[in-house]
Amino acid sequence: MKALVIDDSRVMRRIVGGILTGVGFDVVEAGDGKEALARLEENDDVQLCCIDWNMPVMTGFEFVVEARKRDEWRDITLMMVTTEGEQNQIVRALAAGAHEYVIKPFTPDVIVDKLQFLGLVEAKETL
Amino acid sequence: MSIAPEAFDFVATLVRQRSAIQLEKGKEYLVESRLAPLARSAGAPNVDAYVRTLRANTGLHDAVVEALTTNETSWFRDISPFNMLRQHVIPELRNQGKRHLKVWSAACSSGQEPYSIAMTVKDHHADLGLSVTATDLSEEVLSKARLGAYSQLEVNRGLPAPVLVKHFVRKGATFEINPQLRDQITFRKHNLLDQPPVGGPFDIVFIRNVLIYFDVATKREVLSKVRRSLAPGGYLFLGAAETTIGIDDSWERVHEGGASVYRPREGK
Numbered sequence: 246m247k248a249l250v251i252d253d254s255r256v257m258r259r260i261v262g263g264i265l266t267g268v269g270f271d272v273v274e275a276g277d278g279k280e281a282l283a284r285l286e287e288n289d290d291v292q293l294c295c296i297d298w299n300m301p302v303m304t305g306f307e308f309v310v311e312a313r314k315r316d317e318w319r320d321i322t323l324m325m326v327t328t329e330g331e332q333n334q335i336v337r338a339l340a341a342g343a344h345e346y347v348i349k350p351f352t353p354d355v356i357v358d359k360l361q362f363l364g365l366v367e368a369k370e371t372l
Numbered sequence: 373m374s375i376a377p378e379a380f381d382f383v384a385t386l387v388r389q390r391s392a393i394q395l396e397k398g399k400e401y402l403v404e405s406r407l408a409p410l411a412r413s414a415g416a417p418n419v420d421a422y423v424r425t426l427r428a429n430t431g432l433h434d435a436v437v438e439a440l441t442t443n444e445t446s447w448f449r450d451i452s453p454f455n456m457l458r459q460h461v462i463p464e465l466r467n468q469g470k471r472h473l474k475v476w477s478a479a480c481s482s483g484q485e486p487y488s489i490a491m492t493v494k495d496h497h498a499d500l501g502l503s504v505t506a507t508d509l510s511e512e513v514l515s516k517a518r519l520g521a522y523s524q525l526e527v528n529r530g531l532p533a534p535v536l537v538k539h540f541v542r543k544g545a546t547f548e549i550n551p552q553l554r555d556q557i558t559f560r561k562h563n564l565l566d567q568p569p570v571g572g573p574f575d576i577v578f579i580r581n582v583l584i585y586f587d588v589a590t591k592r593e594v595l596s597k598v599r600r601s602l603a604p605g606g607y608l609f610l611g612a613a614e615t616t617i618g619i620d621d622s623w624e625r626v627h628e629g630g631a632s633v634y635r636p637r638e639g640k
Contacts (some may be wrong), residue, residue, distance in 0.1 A: 330524055332542040339534055346533035348524050355528045362451060362532050 246365070247271045247290050251281040251305060252297040252326070261295050261326060264353045268366050278303030282311060291321055293365055295356075296343070298327035298334070306338060313342035322363050326351070374512075375404045379423035383407070383436065386426070390437045401512035405481060406439045408509050413586055447484045447530035450580075452631035453609050454488060457576070458496045460628050461607050465575055468605045472501030474572060476601065478564060478579040480506035483517030483557075484530075485578055490553040491539050505571035507562035514559045520549035564594050568601035575603050581611035588619060595620045599636050608634040 248270040250261045255276075262272040273288055275281035277300040285291055294312070296305040303311075305325060312318050324345040325338050335346045345359045360366040383403050384395040395403065404419055411422035414432075426432050448454050465473060473493065477486040486506035493502045508514050527536055527547045540547040562569045564582065577598050583591045595616060598608060608623065610616070616623040616634055623634040 330542075332537060332540075335533055336537050339537065343533075346536075348528055350525075351528050358446075358530045359532070362448070 246292050247273065247288060248293040248295065249273050249275060249281060249284050249288070249291045250295050251275045251278065251300070251308065252295075253277055253300040254297070257297065257326075261356070264356045265293070265295070267353070268357060268360065277301055278305060278308030278311070281308050285312065285318060285321075289317075293322045293324065293360075293363075295324050295326045298325060298329045298338075306341065309338060309341045309343050322365060324359060324363075326356075375400050375423075376420045379420045382423055382427065383440070386433060387437055387440050390433070395440065401510055401516070403440065405508065405510040405513050407436065409582065409586065410435060410439055413590065446526070447488050448532070448535075450612060452612075452629065453578075453580070453633075454492050456628055456631040456633055457489070457609070458492050460626075461576060461633060462493070462497050462500070465605070465607075466497075466500070470500070470575060472503070473576065474574045474603070475502065475504045476569065476572065476574040476577045476579075477504055477506040478562070478577065478598075479582045480508050480513075480517060480559070482513050483520065483559070484526075485580070486517070486557045486559075487520065487539075487549055487553060489578070490556050491535060494539070494553060495535070502556045503571065504557040505569050505574070506557050506559050507569050508559075509561070509563055511561050514561060518554075518559050520551075520554045521546040522549075523547075564597070565590070568597055572601045573603035573606070574601055575606050576609070577602060577606070578609045580609060581614070583610065583614045591619050595623070599623075602636060606635070610634065 246269055248265045250258045250272055252258045252261065253276050258274045262274065265272050273284050275284045279302045281294065296308060298305040305327065309323055312323065323343045324347065325343050326347045326349065328349045330348040338346055344363060347355055347359060357366060380400050380403055387395055407419045407422060411419050414422055416422035416425060426436060475489055477489060480486050483506065486504045489504055490502060493500055506517065523546055527540065536547065539550050539553060558571060560569050579598060583594065586594065599622065617625065622637055624637050626633050626635060
């Protein structure tokens with residue numbers, strides 16, 4: 246399984262990437278939406294993108310809109326991971342084609358929970 | 373009842389040292405509600421007295437840390453029981469002719485479980501009526517549950533984003549549950565060793581991650597009270613690590629898609 250982590254903060258890429266590696270993903274990174282589109286062109290086996298909203302060059306929201314125009318990428322799961330927590334922003338991102346939305350700050354289990362719902366990590370009952 | 377500050381500090385320090393989890397001021401209700409079952413099973417009159425025994429008996433520390441860390445309540449985090457509810461239990465109750473479901477969510481803590489039940493019915497069986505009786509030992513967690521308002525950290529956990537935006541409205545720093553869902557739930561203070569709460573007989577009882585803290589005799593007693601609170605054809609949900617097997621053979625287990633639910637055996 247391969248995941249693309251899109252964030253302009255190298256620290257955030259490392260944190261999110263570390264969580265994903267821990268549940269079995271190979272991780273590639275991008276620092277903005279435009280670079281992320283290029284990474285997707287190079288890696289046709291990406292199944293999941295974790296996407297920050299506010300980034301230079303191309304925002305995460307613009308990336309979602311662009312990625313959803315491409316038929317060959319329609320099976321990729323798009324998950325926003327952002328400090329933007331206004332309800333209308335969550336609604337907008339979901340309407341544009343994002344599947345999930347994580348508001349920063351978060352704990353690692355939040356990401357893992359979401360991946361379980363999305364069927365990307367095996368769900369198991371916990372205590 | 374309210375935990376003494378020195379007892380809270382002792383438990384907070386213990387949990388921080390053993391798990392790195394911070395229990396800040398304001399989490400007294402959590403310590404109280406999580407430790408109350410342990411205190412009861414140890415024969416202590418209240419949580420403060422139980423914490424005093426902890427100072428001398430380090431052998432009890434593991435159970436305390438576990439109680440405060442492994443059972444964090446959160447929405448659909450254990451997704452399989454809710455899938456079981458939606459795909460198997462509710463359709464079966466429909467086949468029995470039920471048009472209004474009565475549900476008991478026992479040890480409901482700050483309300484995530486009863487609200488998750490209400491969201492499941494609303495999203496997948498909207499034509500059914502629903503009344504949920506949600507109970508807990510702690511009046512403090514019930515006050516929080518009644519508000520139906522949760523922080524961003526609380527809604528991040530185990531609540532899918534499409535469900536969040538559908539059933540909650542953001543008000544300032546908190547997300548508030550749709551009042552229509554809230555109105556389907558009655559919150560009551562209740563001790564599991566007392567007679568079942570009013571609102572029954574229930575078609576479905578959720579009593580998850582509570583029995584693990586009781587000894588076998590108490591488990592039997594609680595299960596017997598739950599059985600009497602169920603309507604004919606009703607179902608019982610337990611936690612993933614809990615079972616009636618070997619404790620009370622008047623239940624049969626129904627296993628579907630990785631989750632289990634229990635029904636009283638015929639003639640028992």
